[in-house]
Amino acid sequence: VIVPAAAPQPLAGQVIYIDPGHGGIDPGACGREVLEKDVVLNVALYLGVRLEQSGAKVAYSRTGDYDLQTADTDDVDARIHLIKQSGATLMISLHCNAFTDSSEWGAQVFFNASKNPENKRLAGLVQEALAEDTDTPREPSSRLDHFMLNHSAVPSVTVEMGFLSNPKEEGLLGSHS
Numbered sequence: 001v002i003v004p005a006a007a008p009q010p011l012a013g014q015v016i017y018i019d020p021g022h023g024g025i026d027p028g029a030c031g032r033e034v035l036e037k038d039v040v041l042n043v044a045l046y047l048g049v050r051l052e053q054s055g056a057k058v059a060y061s062r063t064g065d066y067d068l069q070t071a072d073t074d075d076v077d078a079r080i081h082l083i084k085q086s087g088a089t090l091m092i093s094l095h096c097n098a099f100t101d102s103s104e105w106g107a108q109v110f111f112n113a114s115k116n117p118e119n120k121r122l123a124g125l126v127q128e129a130l131a132e133d134t135d136t137p138r139e140p141s142s143r144l145d146h147f148m149l150n151h152s153a154v155p156s157v158t159v160e161m162g163f164l165s166n167p168k169e170e171g172l173l174g175s176h177s
Contacts (some may be wrong), residue, residue, distance in 0.1 A: 003020065003140070005126070007053070008054070008055075008138075009054060009055030010054055010055060011027060011054040011055040011056035012055035012056075013055075013089075013100075014055070014056045014057070014089045014090060015056065015057045015059060015086055015087045015088045015089050015090075015132070015155070016048075016056045016057070016059070016088065016089070016090050016091075017049050017058075017059045017060075017082070017083050017090070017091045017092070017154075018044045018047060018048055018051075018058060018060050018061070018091075018092050018094065019035070019044075019057070019060075019061040019062070019079055019091065019092065019093040019094065019148055020037075020038065020040035020041045020043070020044035020060070020061065020062060021036050021040050021067075021093060021094060021095045021096050022036055022037040022040065022067075022095075023062050023064075023065055023066050023067045024037075024065060024067035024069075025067065026067055026075075028095065029095075029096050029097060029098035029163035029164045029165070030098070030103060030164065031160065031165065031167075031170035031173075031174070032167070032170065033170070033172050033173035033174065034100075034164055034173060035097065036096040037065065038065070038174075039096050039161070039164075039173045039174065040094040040095060040096065041062070041063075041064070041065065042176065043094055043161065044060060044094055045060075045063065047092075047094075048060065048167070049051050050127045054138060056077060059082070059086035059087075059088060061078075061079045061082055061083075068082075070099065072122065072125070076106035076147050078151070078152045079147075080147070080148070080152070083148075083151075083152055083153075084153075088122045088152075088154050089154055089155075090122070090154055090155050090156070091148065091152045091154055091155070091156040091157075092104070092126075092157055092158075092159060093146065093148040093149070093156070093158040093159070094153040094158075094159055094161060095158060095159065095160050095161070096160065096161055096162060096163070096164050096173060097160040097161075097162065097163045097164070098163060098164050099123075099163055099165050100165070101165075102115035102165050102166055102167065103166065104163050104165065105136075105162065105163050105166045105168070105169050106128075106134070106137065106138045106162065106163070107130040107134055107136045107138065107159065107160060107161050107162050108127070108135035108136070108138040108139075108140070108141060108159075109123040109124075109126045109127040109130065109140045109141075109157050109159050109160075110140070110141050110142065110143070110146060110149065110157065110158040110159075110160065111123035111141075111142055111149060111157050111158075112124065112142060112149040112150055112156070113142045114145075115149065115150065115153075115156070116153070116154070116155050116156065117153075118155035119149070119150075119155055119156055119157065120140070120142070121155075122156070122157050123141075123157045124140050124154045124157060126140075126157055127139065127140040130159075131154050134162075140157075142173035144158060146158050154162070161173060
């Protein structure tokens with residue numbers, strides 16, 4: 001009897017926290033037909049499955065269309081608390097961009113270099129993978145003041161997956177394929 005080799009588990013032992021931004025009453029960026037909160041949730045759930053197939057444990061800030069605000073805690077603080085509770089070894093916050101010029105396009109990864117020295121390296125690796133898959137000419141950047149990056153103690157990036165203000169990217173980001 002031939003036993004198939006086990007699938008490689010390169011992320012075994014890692015806990016990856018995925019933060020699909022916005023949710024609930026906060027739609028985030030809006031295209032003509034697509035809302036950021038929906039796109040980032042779909043991508044987060046898909047990414048989570050892929051990461052689990054590689055051996056990681058995945059934790060999410062949300063798995064449906066809701067925010068995390070309660071009478072005692074605002075949404076941002078709740079997300080930060082969940083990162084700490086999850087035992088995360090890495091955090092990815094997912095977002096979509098929008099701009100007044102509809103010709104702007106491309107995915108870009110942001111990091112906070114002062115929070116953790118691994119953030120810049122992680123951003124470079126993610127941006128490189130995005131460039132290969134999307135032909136995005138952008139470089140990783142530390143020019144985003146983002147609460148998730150500013151308050152996460154583990155290696156963290158924010159991925160702006162594309163521009164909902166660009167009709168072509170809105171179509172791609174809104175598709176389920």
